[in-house]
Amino acid sequence: MRGIARVLVVDDEPLQRALLLRALAPLGLEVWVASHGQEALERLQDGMPHAVLTDLHMPFMDGLTLTRHLKALDPLLPVILLTADGEREVRLKGIEAGADDFLHRPVDLAELRLRVKGHVERRFLQEKLEDLERALLALVRAVEAKDPYTAGHGERVARYALWTAEVLGVLAHEVEDLRLGALLHDVGKIAIPDHLLRGDRPLTEEEWRIVREHPIKGDEILKPLKAHPRLRPYVRWHHERLDGSGYPDGITEVPLLVQAVAAADIYDTLTSRRTYRHPAKPEEALEVLREEADQGRLSQEVVRAFRSALLRNRVLRR
Template structure:
């Protein structure tokens, strides 16, 4: 369901009077740089047509998009890459350094002891629980690497236990193997519905038990490493946003708007997720941009614009080690391209621009126009759409996508 509302608020007459001179003199683009309204067209032209001679000179001096030698970017990149390599190493080397913990949950003591004995022989730390309630408590306190869970238990059965575990953000990555009867088709279907990762039938086959447990524990640890790396990236992105007090909650708004517009376009779930992640990560490369450039209040010089443009390449470099970021990287690199080929960094034209980057660019610009800043009032939705339509007529946006976005905004405003 689409749940998004414009952040535009009708300003009071007093506020308008106090700010009128600022509105006449300044506006803002998605990079949060103050420019003169009367020079808007010149500014956009300069932004999309770099001085190639100066760029080549900067590259010779090592001052343009020097990703490899930027200590902040290199530290982040190497840290993420190291996390991935560590995860791969743990798969190759086994569990010698840290024996995984397996929680065995079964109200039948004999069955439970059989599983405990087999797992102990394979070198696992084994925790036992004789009821569903005890299992839930142990999961929260012991954080096992895997749960071997009986289906049929009194009071709280295995389905309820699994559902609780999978709905909790802190325990959702713990794999659950259901213990079922040999031909218990109904239990298997119900198990899939509540999030079970695998099934084992009684009586246990030692080789099969060992293989399934080992595989799922490896997968869980890999997922944890990736989950940690993603959280690091999002934390960095939020820190970058906090460096500029003028942008407010720009990233949070883009996440909400990206989800709503993605649903309106009937995009697949994974593409909506990429749009939402792009809301946080599209400008992560600004971690490598000096404060003197990033936070400058006046118009940037051509030299400074070359440095600023480098943020999309830096952002791509930071996120490349993570496979989960594959759908986000085109947004990071290409959200400043233009339909007529006048954008950067690759001067892509038309549908050469990745579709999600086109979608994201539109919501990014719309949020910049409709957000209030210390030096400008927020545009009303109709005013923002008018500006964006004028840019579309100049050849900067995908006309069909712009039409769909205007319909989307009008739909949201009418509700």
């Protein structure tokens, strides 16, 4: 495991706490202890643990109530319930409270170590992914800082694209890739000279060629990531069109969710203020999307879903 893992052990019986501490010692963990749920919550002032191991029956605040409080603070924090109750009803209550795992007393100490180790390692992986996402978001904001008029563009495009995906009824496992792909769609602009992105004058043909390289640059930036194959379509193809008129590859089979990002990108660009024009009204921007669909560059289905998403989320009025 990376770093020192913190595990919070909550049990009102001193002997049981001592047994758990001895069992966890070989894992090299930093173990915090509390004698009931209320004390456990007070310990969180020192930071969040990587996992919580709690008894079910305790005074002041029992394990189920503690689990609910912990999950309200952090839904992904692993909580393992220890109980001598074997009844199905107890387990169902634990699941309802948000518990991630159960260990029946008397506890098999080898199993306890394996369970805790597994949950802590998954927690470290989650934190690593969160760190990566923060780094990527910082990169997006660095791109947007090159032109103050594009501040927040990536996050707005992601929001519009996710709304559209909800209307289209996409699978749950596709949503996170869509969100990250939409956030990062313009990441390649970090490699484009600032003066070409500010839009304060018409660009020459050669300058436009350089700007149009940003999807390729973005693809290259993300290539070292394990998620690259899943994020690549959004970053490389968000300027592609169904009639082959897009760039950089001129493809005609553009995935539906990539088109959702493309529609969101067009809409946000049109409705945002720029140095050279006032922002378009939502209906005016939607008319441009309808024209794109009528001319065979975007899917009619995506454009209809995009409009429905704006209505659902009260960006448009009926």
